[in-house]
Amino acid sequence: xxxxxxxxxxxxxxxxxxxxxxxxxxxxxxxxxxxxxxxxxxxxxxxxxxxxxxxxxxxxxxxxxxxxxxxxxxxxxxxxxxxxxxxxxxxxxxxxxxxxxxxxxxxxxxxxxxxxxxxxxxxxxxxxxxxxxxxxxxxxxxxxxxxxxxxxxxxxxxxxxxxxxxxxxxxxxxxxxxxxxxxxxxxxxxxxxxxxxxxxxxxxxxxxxxxxxxxxxxxxxxxxxxxxxxxxxxxxxxxxxxxxxxxxxxxxxxxxxxxxxxxxxxxxxxxxxxxxxxxxxxxxxxxxxxxxxxxxxx
Amino acid sequence: xxxxxxxxxxxxxxxxxxxxxxxxxxxxxxxxxxxxxxxxxxxxxxxxxxxxxxxxxxxxxxxxxxxxxxxxxxxxxxxxxxxxxxxxxxxxxxxxxxxxxxxxxxxxxxxxxxxxxxxxxxxxxxxxxxxxxxxxxxxxxxxxxxxxxxxxxxxxxxxxxxxxxxxxxxxxxxxxxxxxxxxxxxxxxxxxxxxxxxxxxxxxxxxxxxxxxxxxxxxxxxxxxxxxxxxxxxxxxxxxxxxxxxxxxxxxxxxxxxxxxxxxxxxxxxxxxxxxxxxxxxxxxxxxxxxxxxxxxxxxxxxxxxxxxxxxxxxxxxxxxxxxxxxxxxxxxxxxxxxxxxxxxxxxxxxxxxxxxxxxxxxxxxxxxxxxxxxxxxxxxxxxxxxxxxxxxxxxxxxxxxxxxxxxxxxxxxxxxxxxxxxxxxxxxxxxxxxxxxxxxxxx
Numbered sequence: 001x002x003x004x005x006x007x008x009x010x011x012x013x014x015x016x017x018x019x020x021x022x023x024x025x026x027x028x029x030x031x032x033x034x035x036x037x038x039x040x041x042x043x044x045x046x047x048x049x050x051x052x053x054x055x056x057x058x059x060x061x062x063x064x065x066x067x068x069x070x071x072x073x074x075x076x077x078x079x080x081x082x083x084x085x086x087x088x089x090x091x092x093x094x095x096x097x098x099x100x101x102x103x104x105x106x107x108x109x110x111x112x113x114x115x116x117x118x119x120x121x122x123x124x125x126x127x128x129x130x131x132x133x134x135x136x137x138x139x140x141x142x143x144x145x146x147x148x149x150x151x152x153x154x155x156x157x158x159x160x161x162x163x164x165x166x167x168x169x170x171x172x173x174x175x176x177x178x179x180x181x182x183x184x185x186x187x188x189x190x191x192x193x194x195x196x197x198x199x200x201x202x203x204x205x206x207x208x209x210x211x212x213x214x215x216x217x218x219x220x221x222x223x224x225x226x227x228x229x230x231x232x233x234x235x236x237x238x239x240x241x242x243x244x245x246x247x248x249x250x251x252x253x254x255x256x257x258x259x260x261x262x263x264x265x266x267x268x269x270x271x272x273x274x275x276x277x278x279x280x281x282x283x284x285x286x287x288x289x290x291x292x293x294x295x296x297x298x
Numbered sequence: 299x300x301x302x303x304x305x306x307x308x309x310x311x312x313x314x315x316x317x318x319x320x321x322x323x324x325x326x327x328x329x330x331x332x333x334x335x336x337x338x339x340x341x342x343x344x345x346x347x348x349x350x351x352x353x354x355x356x357x358x359x360x361x362x363x364x365x366x367x368x369x370x371x372x373x374x375x376x377x378x379x380x381x382x383x384x385x386x387x388x389x390x391x392x393x394x395x396x397x398x399x400x401x402x403x404x405x406x407x408x409x410x411x412x413x414x415x416x417x418x419x420x421x422x423x424x425x426x427x428x429x430x431x432x433x434x435x436x437x438x439x440x441x442x443x444x445x446x447x448x449x450x451x452x453x454x455x456x457x458x459x460x461x462x463x464x465x466x467x468x469x470x471x472x473x474x475x476x477x478x479x480x481x482x483x484x485x486x487x488x489x490x491x492x493x494x495x496x497x498x499x500x501x502x503x504x505x506x507x508x509x510x511x512x513x514x515x516x517x518x519x520x521x522x523x524x525x526x527x528x529x530x531x532x533x534x535x536x537x538x539x540x541x542x543x544x545x546x547x548x549x550x551x552x553x554x555x556x557x558x559x560x561x562x563x564x565x566x567x568x569x570x571x572x573x574x575x576x577x578x579x580x581x582x583x584x585x586x587x588x589x590x591x592x593x594x595x596x597x598x599x600x601x602x603x604x605x606x607x608x609x610x611x612x613x614x615x616x617x618x619x620x621x622x623x624x625x626x627x628x629x630x631x632x633x634x635x636x637x638x639x640x641x642x643x644x645x646x647x648x649x650x651x652x653x654x655x656x657x658x659x660x661x662x663x664x665x666x667x668x669x670x671x672x673x674x675x676x677x678x679x680x681x682x683x684x685x686x687x688x689x690x691x692x693x694x695x696x697x698x699x700x701x702x703x704x705x706x707x708x709x710x711x712x713x714x715x716x717x718x719x720x721x722x723x724x725x726x727x728x729x730x731x732x733x734x735x736x737x738x739x740x741x742x
Contacts, residue, residue: 034337218519221520224550247492
C-alpha cells in the first residue's frame with residue numbers, strides 16, 4: 001500500500017531545500033493536505049497539532065515536519081481500532097456492501113469473494129442490486145469465474161426478497177460468508193435509503209448473520225464522502241469503510257474526517273483491478289504513504 | 299445542488315447587510331469565509347486562491363462605494379466571477395460535417411459513462427437525430443448488456459461485438475453509416491488516468507474513429523482529483539467538453555468550478571437523476587445563481603413551459619372563473635405538475651426557499667394516494683363531490699387502497715381549495731395569480 005504520494009513527496013522536497021520553518025512552509029503544508037481531500041477543518045486540526053508538537057519539541061527544521069505529520073495522521077486514524085471483518089460464531093456471516101452509484105461495490109464483492117475462497121470459505125453472492133441494468137449479470141459473471149454460488153432475481157425485483165432467499169440458502173447449504181451486493185444510491189434519496197433499511201432488516205431476521213455493513217467509498221470523492229458516510233451510518237449502521245480506486249493519484253484524505261467524526265474504521269483498500277489488489281487497511285502505512293516519508297522517489 | 303454553498307454565502311452576506319461601507323477587515327472576513335466555503339465544496343485549492351484574490355481586489359476597490367449597498371455589491375462580484383468561471387458553450391455538441399458524427403465518452407470507472415451514453419442518445423433523438431449507441435466497454439463484465447438494456451429503454455439501437463474496443467469503435471461507425479444513423483455515441487471502458495495501457499487504447503480509438511466530440515464524464519462528487527483527471531484525459535483525447543453527473547445528490551460540486559477554470563473545457567451537460575431523461579444542458583449563469591442562493595428560476599420556468607398545456611390551462615382558468623373547478627380539473631393540474639418532475643427538485647429551484655423546506659422530505663406517495671382516491675371516483679362524483687355518501691366513500695377507499703378517513707381528508711382539502719378559488723375569483727385581477735396551481739402557492 002504505497003500509492004498515495006505525489007503532493008506530499010514533492011512537498012517534502014521543497015521543505016528540505018528551505019530548511020527553516022516559516023509561514024510559507026505552513027501554507028504549503030496546508031495546501032498539500034487540502035489537495036489530498038483531507039478537508040479544510042480536518043486540515044486545520046492536523047496543522048494545529050503538528051504546530052503544537054513543533055513548539056513543544058522545539059522543532060526548527062522543516063525536515064522534521066513529515067515525521068510529525070505522519071504521527072498525527074496515524075493517531076487521527078485511531079491506530080489500534082479493530083479493522084478485521086467480523087464473522088458469526090456459527091452459521092453464515094452476512095457482509096452487506098452499500099454506497100452511492102459507481103464507487104465499485106460489485107467489483108469489491110468479487111474481490112472479497114476471491115479472498116474468501118482463497119481462505120477456504122464457502123461463499124454465496126446475493127445480487128440484491130436489482131435496479132442497475134445488468135448489475136446481476138455482472139455478478140453472475142464473477143460467480144462463474146470464481147466458482148461460487150449466487151442468488152439472483154429478475155431486474156426490478158424486490159431486493160429484500162433476494163436477501164431473504166440468499167440468507168435462507170446460506171443457512172441450509174452451510175455457507176460461511178454471504179456477500180450482499182446492493183444497488184448504488186445517493187444518500188439523499190429517502191425512498192432508496194428506506195429500501196436499503198428493509199434489506200438490512202431482512203438480513204437481521206437470520207439471528208447473528210449480519211456481521212458487516214461496509215460502505216464502499218471512491219478515493220476520488222471529495223468532501224461529500226463525509227456526508228455519505230454520515231447518512232449511510234445513520235440509516236444502516238455502517239461498520240466499516242472500503243476505500244476503492246486508491247491506485248490513482250487520488251489520496252482519499254476524506255477518510256480522516258470519517259474516522260474522526262463517525263468512528264467508523266476503514267477496513268479494506270482497493271488498489272487495482274485484480275482480486276489481490278483488495279488489501280487490509282493499515283493506518284501506519286496509510287499515514288506514511290500520505291506523508292511520503294517511505295517513498296523511494298525522494 | 300450546491301445547497302450548502304449558498305447557505306454559506308447567505309450566512310456571510312447576512313452579516314454584511316445593513317452596513318454602509320466595507321472595511322478592510324470586513325473584506326478579509328468575507329474572503330476567509332468564501333475560501334472555506336469553496337474548499338468545503340471541493341473547488342481546487344489553486345482555483346480557490348485565484349478566485350478569492352480576485353474578489354478581494356475588486357471588493358476593496360472603488361466599486362464597493364457605488365450605488366448598491368456593499369453586501370449586494372459583493373454578491374454581484376462573487377456572482378459575476380462564478381459565471382465567468384463556469385461560463386462557456388453548454389448544451390451543444392461541437393459536431394462535425396461528416397456523417398455520422400461521432401461522440402466519444404471517456405472517464406474514470408463509476409463516473410456514469412454508460413448511463414450518460416443512453417441519456418445523451420435519447421437527448422439527441424429528441425432533437426431529431428438518429429443515434430447509434432456503440433458499446434466499446436469490453437472491460438467491465440456485463441457493461442455491454444447494461445447499455446443494451448438502457449438503449450432499449452431509450453429506444454435507440456445498440457451495436458457491439460466481442461472483438462476488441464478499437465475494432466468495436468470502428469465497426470460501430472461503419473454500422474451507423476450502413477443503417478443511416480447520423481450520430482454515433484461511443485461508450486468506452488472506465489479507466490484510471492495513470493493506466494498507460496488503457497490510455498493508449500483510448501488514443502487508438504481516437505485515431506480509429508476521429509471523434510467530433512470527446513466528452514469527459516465526471517462525477518460531481520469528485521474532490522481535488524478532478525483537475526488531474528481532466529488534464530490527463532485532455533492530453534490523450536481532443537476533449538470538447540465535460541458531462542457532470544450525479545448532480546442530484548448533495549455534493550456541492552466544486553469540481554464544476556475547478557474544471558472550467560483550470561482546463562478551459564466547457565461543462566456541456568449535467569446528469570440529474572436515475573431516469574433517462576434526468577439530463578440537461580449545464581447552465582453557468584443559473585448555476586452561479588444557485589450557488590448564491592438566488593434559486594434557479596430559469597430552469598423552473600423552462601420546465602413549466604415544456605410541460606405546460608396552454609389550451610388545458612385556458613379551460614381550467616375559465617372554469618375557475620365560473621366557480622366550476624372540479625376534482626377532474628384538480629387531477630388535470632396534478633398531472634401537469636407531475637410532468638415538471640419530482641416536487642423536491644422543483645422546490646430546490648425556487649429562490650428564497652428556507653433550508654428546512656429544501657431539506658424536507660416531500661412525500662410523493664401522498665400525491666399518489668390523492669391521485670388514486672380521485673381516480674377511484676366515478677366521473678359524476680368527480681364533478682360533484684356532494685354525491686359522495688358513506689357507502690360511496692367506502693367504495694372509493696377500497697378502490698384506492700386507502701381508508702375512508704383518507705378519502706374524507708382529500709374531500710375536505712378539496713372543499714378548501716374550491717372555497718379559496720371562489721374568493722380569489724371575487725378578487726378580480728388578483729384572482730389570476732392563483733390560477734395555475736390551486737392549492738400550490740408559488741406556482742402561478
